[in-house]
Amino acid sequence: MADSFTLDTTPCGTVEVAYVVNGPIETNTYFVISGDEAVVIDPAWDGEELARSFAAAHPGVRIRAIVCTHGHADHVGxxxxxxxxxxxxxxxxxxxxxxxxxxxxxxxxxxxxxxxxPGEPTRLVHEGDVITVGSARLQAIATPGHTPGGMVYFCAIDQGPIAFVGDTLFPGSHGRTDLAGGDEVAIIRSLRRLGQLLPSATSCLVGHGPSTTIERELATNPFMR
Structure with a gap:
């Protein structure tokens, strides 16, 4: 069956991405800033301190939303x-x-x-949903496998495409699938789909550890071939 999802890769707006490594499993928490708005992706731990330190570093910028790539405790803590x-x-x-x-x-x-x-979410995300922040747009792509509902958030911006991939993709590998709801076949399918959907120049900001690119992963990651 053909993939009916259409990704908009037209550059739109600009962002600044800041991040901290926090929590007991050293999760990358990202702040996506555009104009006077921001969203925080995968706040791992001590949310009150995250709010305080962000306000000190970025006066006049309002965090309007928390966006989680998936429901694991080290990404919602x-x-x-x-x-x-x-x-x-x-x-x-x-x-x-x-x-x-x-x-x-x-x-x-x-x-x-x-x-x-974390309490009840105020909004449930489905594939194709768009989350706006300032002049930029985060597009949700379903990537089940690490968890049943895992999402990648793709952002086509003037500086070049970026994607917040959570624990779906790691350099040369993928997130674990041995926890409840994990599915090895599904995550490999998700990785190969990302390789087809995302521009090769896409910078992939991962849930733990260093970033990578789609081009690099297509060349070196055996799970994306």
Whole structure:
């Protein structure tokens, strides 16, 4: 069956991307800034401190939304604190990962990690949804496998395309599939689909560790061939 999803790769707007590595599993938390607006992607831990440090570094910029690539505890652990610090903020979670949050928080508890409950999302994300921030647009692409509802958020901007890939893609590899809801066949299908959909110049900002590009992964990642 043909892929009916259409990705808009026309450059639109500009962004600045800032990030911090935080939480017990060293998650990359990204701040996507455009004009006087920002969204935070995958706040891993201590959301109140994330809000304070961002405000100090970027006066006059309002964080309008939390956007999660998937429902694992190490990617939603800072949601509760951000919502406490910024009561008007939206919390966006992939629709298919609602059950994943509670399950994975319980799993991490067995590892000695207690994660604050993020609460109910204010918006559920489906493939094709667009999240605006200033002059830029984040387009949601469904990438099941690491979790049932995993999303990649693609942003075509004047500086060149970028994608926030969560734990779907790592340099030369992919996210683990041995946790509840993981599916090895699905994640490989998702990776190959990303290789077809995203421009080769796309910078891929990953959930843990260094970034990569689609061009590099098509050349070196065996799971994308």
């Amino acid at each position: 800072g949601v509760a604190g951000l919502r406490k610090a910024l009561p008007e903020i939206e919390y966006l979670l992939p629709a298919e990962d609602v059950a994943t949050v509670e399950t994975n928080i319980a799993r991490q508890r067995t590892w000695g990690i207690e994660t604050p409950d």
